[in-house]
Amino acid sequence: MKKTVRILTYLIAAMMILAAWSGAATADDLTKESRVGYYLDTVITLTAYTNHPELLDAALERCGELENKLSRTIEGSDVWRINHAEGKPVTVSTETIEILQTAIRVSEMSGGAFDVTIAPASTLWDFTSGETKIPATEDLASAAEKIDYRKIRIDGNDVTLEDGMMIDLGGIAKGYIADTIKKELEEKGIQSAILSFGGNIVAIGVKPDGSPWKVGVQDIDGATGETMLVSLNYGGSTVTSGIYERGFTLDGVTYHHILSSETGWPVQNELASVTIFSESSMLGDALSTATFALGTEKGARLIESLDGVEALFIARDRAVSGTSGVEKYLKEGTEFSLIPLSAEEPEAAEPAAAEAAAEETDGTLTLLIQVRETDTAPGYILLQGADSIGFLPLPEEGERTQEIIQTLEDGSVWRNVIRMTPEGFSMIESDCEGKDCIEEGEVTLENSQDRLLWNMVICAPHRLTLSLYTPEEAVEFSKTILGF
Amino acid sequence: MARFGLLTALALVLGLLDRAIPLTALLGGAAPGIKLGLANTVLLYAVYLMDWQSAVFLMFTKVLLSGFLFGSMTAILYSLSGGILSLGVMLAIRKRPAAGALCAAVMAAVAETMLLIQNPHPKGQRLWCVILIGIACIACIAAFIAIGKGKIRGVPGTSIAGAIAHNIGQVLAASAVLRTPQLLTTYLPVLIGVGAAVGTLTGVVAERVFRAMHINPDKPEEKRK
Numbered sequence: 001m002k003k004t005v006r007i008l009t010y011l012i013a014a015m016m017i018l019a020a021w022s023g024a025a026t027a028d029d030l031t032k033e034s035r036v037g038y039y040l041d042t043v044i045t046l047t048a049y050t051n052h053p054e055l056l057d058a059a060l061e062r063c064g065e066l067e068n069k070l071s072r073t074i075e076g077s078d079v080w081r082i083n084h085a086e087g088k089p090v091t092v093s094t095e096t097i098e099i100l101q102t103a104i105r106v107s108e109m110s111g112g113a114f115d116v117t118i119a120p121a122s123t124l125w126d127f128t129s130g131e132t133k134i135p136a137t138e139d140l141a142s143a144a145e146k147i148d149y150r151k152i153r154i155d156g157n158d159v160t161l162e163d164g165m166m167i168d169l170g171g172i173a174k175g176y177i178a179d180t181i182k183k184e185l186e187e188k189g190i191q192s193a194i195l196s197f198g199g200n201i202v203a204i205g206v207k208p209d210g211s212p213w214k215v216g217v218q219d220i221d222g223a224t225g226e227t228m229l230v231s232l233n234y235g236g237s238t239v240t241s242g243i244y245e246r247g248f249t250l251d252g253v254t255y256h257h258i259l260s261s262e263t264g265w266p267v268q269n270e271l272a273s274v275t276i277f278s279e280s281s282m283l284g285d286a287l288s289t290a291t292f293a294l295g296t297e298k299g300a301r302l303i304e305s306l307d308g309v310e311a312l313f314i315a316r317d318r319a320v321s322g323t324s325g326v327e328k329y330l331k332e333g334t335e336f337s338l339i340p341l342s343a344e345e346p347e348a349a350e351p352a353a354a355e356a357a358a359e360e361t362d363g364t365l366t367l368l369i370q371v372r373e374t375d376t377a378p379g380y381i382l383l384q385g386a387d388s389i390g391f392l393p394l395p396e397e398g399e400r401t402q403e404i405i406q407t408l409e410d411g412s413v414w415r416n417v418i419r420m421t422p423e424g425f426s427m428i429e430s431d432c433e434g435k436d437c438i439e440e441g442e443v444t445l446e447n448s449q450d451r452l453l454w455n456m457v458i459c460a461p462h463r464l465t466l467s468l469y470t471p472e473e474a475v476e477f478s479k480t481i482l483g484f
Numbered sequence: 485m486a487r488f489g490l491l492t493a494l495a496l497v498l499g500l501l502d503r504a505i506p507l508t509a510l511l512g513g514a515a516p517g518i519k520l521g522l523a524n525t526v527l528l529y530a531v532y533l534m535d536w537q538s539a540v541f542l543m544f545t546k547v548l549l550s551g552f553l554f555g556s557m558t559a560i561l562y563s564l565s566g567g568i569l570s571l572g573v574m575l576a577i578r579k580r581p582a583a584g585a586l587c588a589a590v591m592a593a594v595a596e597t598m599l600l601i602q603n604p605h606p607k608g609q610r611l612w613c614v615i616l617i618g619i620a621c622i623a624c625i626a627a628f629i630a631i632g633k634g635k636i637r638g639v640p641g642t643s644i645a646g647a648i649a650h651n652i653g654q655v656l657a658a659s660a661v662l663r664t665p666q667l668l669t670t671y672l673p674v675l676i677g678v679g680a681a682v683g684t685l686t687g688v689v690a691e692r693v694f695r696a697m698h699i700n701p702d703k704p705e706e707k708r709k
Contacts, residue, residue, distance in 0.1 A: 384663055433555055434503070436516035453516070454670045458662065460517060461558050465662045 030192070030208065031409040034387055039063045040071065040174055040197075048185065048193035049208050055188050059181050066180065069093055070173040072119065072166075079169055083119065087163035089155070097157055099169055099176050099282065106172075106286035107149040110302060112261050114290035119166035120146045121264030127257045134255065140264040147261050170257075175239060175285025178202045182281075194233070199240045199288075202281045203233045214331070220244060220272035220314060229320065230331045231312070237281035238329075241288035242273030242314075258292050269295045275312040276303070277329045283309070296321065371474035378422045379445050380474035386414075386463040391474055394420050401428065406462060414462040424448075424468055425457070432461040443468045488538070491526050495546040496553070498523040503554070517654070518675075521647055521682050524570075528643055528690040531574045533699065539575065543567045562657050569653030574646040581638025582631040584645035589624030591648055592617055592680045595673035617673070620680030627684065639694065643687025644680055651675035 030049040035056040037044045044063055046056045069078045078092040103116040120143035124135035146164050153160040161167065169176075178200045185193060186204055193204040194213050203213045215238045216227035231238060243256040243266075260267050274292045278284040287309065291299035296313050303311040303323045310326040322330075371380055377393030385406050392402065399421050406414040416437070417429035424444030427437045437459035441451070448455035448468055455468045469477060502519040523546065530539035547567045551560035577584035596617040627640050655675055659667040694700075 389663075433559065434517075440516055452671065452674050454666070456664070456666075456670075458516060458658075458664075458667075460562065460658055460662070461556055463558060463661055465664045467664075467666075 029409070029411065032387075032407060035060050036389075037063060039067045040170075040177070042174065042198035043196075044198075045196040046181070046193070047195070048190050048204070050190050050193075052188075052190075055185060055190065059185060062181060062184065063177055066095070066173075066177045069095060070099070070169050070176070072168050072170070079167060082159050082161060083166040085161065087161070089153075089158040089160040091157050092159055094157065095176070095180075097154060097159070099172055100152065100154060100159065100167075102176075102282055103169070103172050103286060104149055104152060106283070106290055109305075110287075110290035110294060112149065113293035114171065114286050115147055115149045115261035116167045116169060116172065117147050117149050117152065117161070117165055118171075118259055118261055118264075119168035120144075120164070121259050122168050122170070122257075123166070124264070125255070125257070125259070125266075127255070132255075135264075144262060144264040147264070171241075171289040172282055172286045174198060174200045175237070175280070175282035178237065178281040178285075197281075199242070200237065200281050200285055201233065201239070202237045203235050205235045217273070217275055217312070217314065218242065218244065220316065220318060228314065228318070231275065231277070231329050232331060233277075233329070236277060236279050237284045238275060238277055239281060239284040239288045240273055240275045241292050243316075244272070258289055260293060267293045270315050270317075271296060271313060272316045272318075273314045274299065275314075276309060277311070277326065278309040287311075371471065371478045373475055375471065375475075377471065379424065380469050380471065381418075381420070381425055382465075382467045382469060382474070382477065384465045384467075391469075391478070392420075392466075394422055394425065397422060404464065406464070414464070416459055416462060416464060418457075418466065425466070427457050427459065427466075430459055430462065432459050434461065436460070437462075437464075445470055488542070491530065491542055492545050492549065495523045495526040495542070496550055498526060499546065499550045500554070518678055519682075521650070521686050522689070524643065524646065524650070524683075524686050525690040525693065527571065527574070528639060528646070528687070529693075531571070531578050531642065532639065532694070536575050539571060543571045558661065561661060562654050565657035566650040566653035569656075570646045570650035573649035574642050577645055578638070578642050581641030581645075582628055584638075585624050585628040585631060585641035588641070588644040588648050588680055588683070589621055589628060591676055592621045592624055595676040596621060598669070598673045616681060617677030620677045620684070623684045624680055627687075637691060637694075637700075639691040640684055640687030643690060644683035647683030647686065648676050648679040651679040 030051055031053070032047065032049055033053040033056055034045060034047045035053070036046075037060040039060075040063075044060065046059055048056060050056075068074055068076075071077045072079045072083065074080060078090075078096040081090045082092065082096075100116065103114070106114050107116070121140060124139055124143055126133060146162075146166075148165075151162050151165060152167070174197045178195060178197045179202065181195055182193075182202045182204055185195075191205045192208050194215075195202050195204075201215050206212050212232040212234045215231045215233050217229050217231055217240060219228040220242065241258060243254050243258070255266050258267050259265065271292055274288050276284040276288045276291065278287070287303070287306075288311075291302060291311055291313075294302060296315070299313070300311060300321075300323050303309055310323045310329060312320065312322045312326050312329070314320055371391050371393075375393065377396060379394040381392040381394065383390055383392050383404065385404070386408065388406070399419060401417055401419050404416045404418065408414065415429070415431050416427060418425050419428045423446070424442055426442035427440065430437050437457055440453060440457050443451065443453075443455055443457055443466075445468065457466045458464070499522075502522055505520055507518045507520060526546075527539065527543060530542045534542075544564075544567075547560060547563045551557070551563060555563075573584070577587075596614060599614055599617065624644055627644060631638055631641050652672065652675075655667055655672045659665050
């Protein structure tokens with residue numbers, strides 16, 4: 001009996017030491033918390049250093065509320081009611097009025113290059129279903145005649161459009177939601193967060209270690225999700241509009257979602273993407289579309305006329321240029337106004353591309369949360385980490401390495417590197433104990449039934465599971481398991 | 485108390501030896517996380533020659549110490565889950581090792597059937613995995629018969645059941661932590677087979693050690709006084 005008591009005492013002491021050990025690691029530090037949702041056709045990722053993760057859940061719910069007001073397609077939303085009023089005035093929420101006023105301001109600044117009344121044309125296009133269908137020229141021409149922001153009448157909370165006109169807040173609403181969520185999280189005491197709304201990324205403060213957030217600017221070949229260069233965010237907004245976001249390619253022409261307000265056709269100029277650095281994400285969102293439509297020269301002139309706003313232009317030939325103050329938003333050593341990646345010599349540029357891809361980024365979603373029927377990669381790796389999940393497309397040709405960095409709440413950083421080919425992938429580096437994951441060998445679409453671990457490569461100490469799926473399986477998996 | 489420290493140290497050293505033998509690499513990397521489990525012989529000693537509280541304490545000490553010294557919090561989670569389940573099973577069946585060996589044989593057979601059902605045309609690595617599990621089945625049944633006839637004592641039976649339970653516990657923890665329930669149908673059968681095989685090995689080693697020490701595991705009091 002005495003012995004039992006003694007052993008129990010030791011046991012309790014051991015437990016207490018263990019508890020103190022794990023407690024010491026987290027008591028002072030804030031925990032890195034992430035929440036992912038799908039609103040406004042976009043994956044929303046909210047990441048904050050906080051001890052109150054429920055704030056992020058509430059913020060996601062708020063995104064849903066705002067979507068219900070601002071969506072063009074949800075019946076009964078403010079925008080839906082405005083579009084179905086047939087010329088009569090509609091009373092809407094103050095939020096919608098605020099967005100419309102900013103939209104009209106940017107329309108005026110850009111001489112109509114950005115126009116929220118684009119909806120008659122944008123509804124003719126379908127960039128999301130994956131069907132490569134081009135609207136009839138005459139339909140687009142008659143739709144374009146109805147586009148004119150100057151005909152929006154706002155009186156108090158009443159909005160009136162001419163019959164046949166429609167608005168689409170797609171180019172500005174995400175920015176508004178981003179600003180709203182940021183403001184509300186700040187009011188609740190969050191001091192360090194990065195909030196990603198597809199192309200809109202806003203930050204609260206800087207990282208807990210005082211360094212700026214790193215936001216990757218996607219390579220113009222969006223299918224690979226590769227990072228072309230890394231921008232910095234000191235607690236403001238970073239918005240990118242590009243031809244790769246939504247669209248399709250037919251007969252060598254890229255049809256993307258940024259439409260000309262004059263013709264209703266996708267804007268075709270030298271640009272592949274524009275990134276706007278600003279304080280307000282709503283303004284940045286509208287400006288990114290406006291600047292893209294204006295082109296490099298006129299766009300830069302518009303941005304230079306505004307205080308506290310800078311722009312980065314990436315041309316279709318990968319040439320990078322920016323406005324006069326853009327340098328502070330770029331990682332040291334980033335070359336701009338030059339051509340960092342030569343289009344003629346992809347072989348020579350490959351090491352640089354691989355390096356850029358290996359760069360740790362906080363904001364860009366290089367993981368697809370959903371694989372659609374229209375996605376073209378030969379296979380998809382389902383990545384399940386300690387607090388992340390998503391699909392990584394296999395490259396369509398050649399070989400690519402991808403670094404997977406996980407930052408844990410206790411500050412430890414776990415690093416894995418995989419090598420991907422069109423056939424499959426293998427783990428090539430890991431800083432885990434044992435390094436069993438490297439020994440597990442290559443998974444391909446061919447051999448996954450013959451391996452002991454089937455389609456998986458597991459790094460158990462890093463809580464990382466990578467499993468390979470064919471495009472069909474990945475689409476199915478997106479629907480059934482992830483709930484889309 | 486001195487015996488306790490000695491056993492802990494021995495378990496830690498054997499644990500290091502387990503790590504040093506790259507069984508995973510020897511198997512072509514096909515099956516990660518596989519170890520010989522030599523450290524388990526120490527636990528077997530505790531199960532048979534000490535009271536259950538000491539065995540539990542020894543297990544916790546070993547897992548936590550080796551985790552903090554050589555591993556990570558995640559590793560501790562996996563080992564703890566395996567350790568608790570394994571020790572529970574071993575303590576429960578130490579008096580009835582023949583039943584334990586039979587259970588282990590049934591489980592290994594079920595695992596083999598699962599693998600065969602999932603892939604009716606095994607080839608490559610999958611094939612030798614099936615062979616491995618087959619051998620494990622036979623070993624378990626042989627142990628059962630031998631124990632029943634009194635040819636060997638119960639240690640290997642207990643050891644096999646413990647090793648299988650350990651692997652089940654680890655895979656349960658891993659599939660929860662990694663959020664991959666598919667591990668239970670794909671990898672668990674493999675680990676059950678491997679558990680039966682290495683359990684037989686460590687059980688025989690422990691049996692030999694007991695004999696060399698002139699200890700009768702079934703009546704430890706005879707020697708210990």
